[in-house]
Amino acid sequence: MKGVLxxxxxxxxxxxxxAAANPARDAILAALAAxxxxxxxGFAAFSAPRGQTFFMANHTGGKPDTPxxxxxxxxxxxxxxxxxxxxxxxxMAVSRTPDRFTDAExxxxxxxxxxxxxxxxxxxxxxxxxxxxxxxxK
Amino acid sequence: xxxxxxxxxxxxxxxxxxxxxxxxxxxxxxxxxxxxxECGACHFTFPPQMLPARSWKKLMASLGNHFGEDAxxxxxxxxxxxxxxxxHAADAPTTENGKWFLRGLADTVTPLRITEMPFWxxxxxxxxxxxxxxxxxxxxxxxxxxxGNGGGGTGxxxx
Numbered sequence: 035m036k037g038v039l040x041x042x043x044x045x046x047x048x049x050x051x052x053a054a055a056n057p058a059r060d061a062i063l064a065a066l067a068a069x070x071x072x073x074x075x076g077f078a079a080f081s082a083p084r085g086q087t088f089f090m091a092n093h094t095g096g097k098p099d100t101p102x103x104x105x106x107x108x109x110x111x112x113x114x115x116x117x118x119x120x121x122x123x124x125x126m127a128v129s130r131t132p133d134r135f136t137d138a139e140x141x142x143x144x145x146x147x148x149x150x151x152x153x154x155x156x157x158x159x160x161x162x163x164x165x166x167x168x169x170x171x172k
Numbered sequence: 173x174x175x176x177x178x179x180x181x182x183x184x185x186x187x188x189x190x191x192x193x194x195x196x197x198x199x200x201x202x203x204x205x206x207x208x209x210e211c212g213a214c215h216f217t218f219p220p221q222m223l224p225a226r227s228w229k230k231l232m233a234s235l236g237n238h239f240g241e242d243a244x245x246x247x248x249x250x251x252x253x254x255x256x257x258x259x260h261a262a263d264a265p266t267t268e269n270g271k272w273f274l275r276g277l278a279d280t281v282t283p284l285r286i287t288e289m290p291f292w293x294x295x296x297x298x299x300x301x302x303x304x305x306x307x308x309x310x311x312x313x314x315x316x317x318x319x320g321n322g323g324g325g326t327g328x329x330x331x
Contacts, residue, residue: 099240118241119215120314150242 058136059128063166065138069159077160085168088161095154103152103165111172127172135166197269204256206249214243216315220260222273222286228257231284239284287312 063080070077090109092101099118100106107115107126115123124131135141141162149157157165199219202208211217220228232254235243245253262270276290277283286292296312303309309317 097240097242116310117214118239118311120310120317121213121215147242147244151240 056132056136058138059134059166059170062135062138062141063163066159066163066166070163073159080160080163080167082164082168082171084160085164085166088164089168093153096150096152097154100148100151103148105152111169126169128170129172134169141166197272200260202256204253207253207256210245210249210253214241215313218286218313218315220257220264221262221267221270222289222292223257223261223283224263224274224277225258225261226282227284228254228261230282232257285313 067077067080070080089103089107089111094101106117106123111126112130114125117123124134126134128134145157145162149155149161199221202217202219208217223231231238232250235245235250244250258264260267262273264270273289273291276294283289287296304312
């Protein structure tokens with residue numbers, strides 16, 4: 035039994051290592067997972083495909099100039115984005131910008147601003163976790 | 173194109189060095205880390221000398237809708253940056269050459285964009301509007317597209 039558990043844990047560790055091998059990012063994701071679980075006891079896990087759909091989608095309710103994450107970050111997160119004021123934004127993909135999603139304060143600040151700009155509301159914990167999970171694997 | 177580049181006279185101090193205009197106007201570099209970090213995350217860090225204090229106060233009080241973006245900041249940061257911008261505004265007591273930037277501006281007007289300032293309009297009167305919408309410029313607020321080193325924009329780091 036113990037052996038099975040150990041194997042299960044190491045498989046789990048291997049599975050997550052590729053996507054998010056950073057303690058600070060893992061902590062941010064763990065906090066979001068706890069929040070998601072609190073809001074919905076049926077919450078299972080964050081999803082990179084769901085995050086990708088969210089990233090690419092045109093949302094309504096936000097400011098008309100910024101309907102999508104991809105408006106500024108482009109549809110390829112491994113590329114640099116550009117603010118509406120023409121300032122370049124480092125790629126969102128963690129493979130290109132390794133310190134992405136490792137500063138909890140910065141993550142909170144930008145979700146607060148950009149969810150409001152793009153969706154006209156706060157993002158849910160699931161949306162944030164999916165978003166980070168998608169980009170951690172890119 | 174070169175005709176317009178050649179006519180540009182104001183340089184913008186970017187990293188500790190002040191720069192000069194034809195008329196001897198000095199624009200010191202911003203030396204406040206919070207201003208460089210927070211404002212510079214999205215755009216060129218505009219010199220506080222280019223707007224009057226009332227403009228900075230109004231702008232910094234409405235960051236929730238900052239030209240169509242949510243640029244809100246924690247209160248302490250917002251207050252500190254406001255103090256810096258107001259303290260170095262065109263009409264701040266210690267600002268050198270502030271009058272040059274205020275020339276032509278009515279006391280009753282509170283511009284929120286430097287491009288609405290009469291000094292800016294005079295200085296760019298000969299630049300065709302189409303020039304500002306070129307892909308490599310994108311917007312007239314992208315000062316460094318033309319005023320930067322070699323025409324390449326470099327502001328504060330994204331954060």
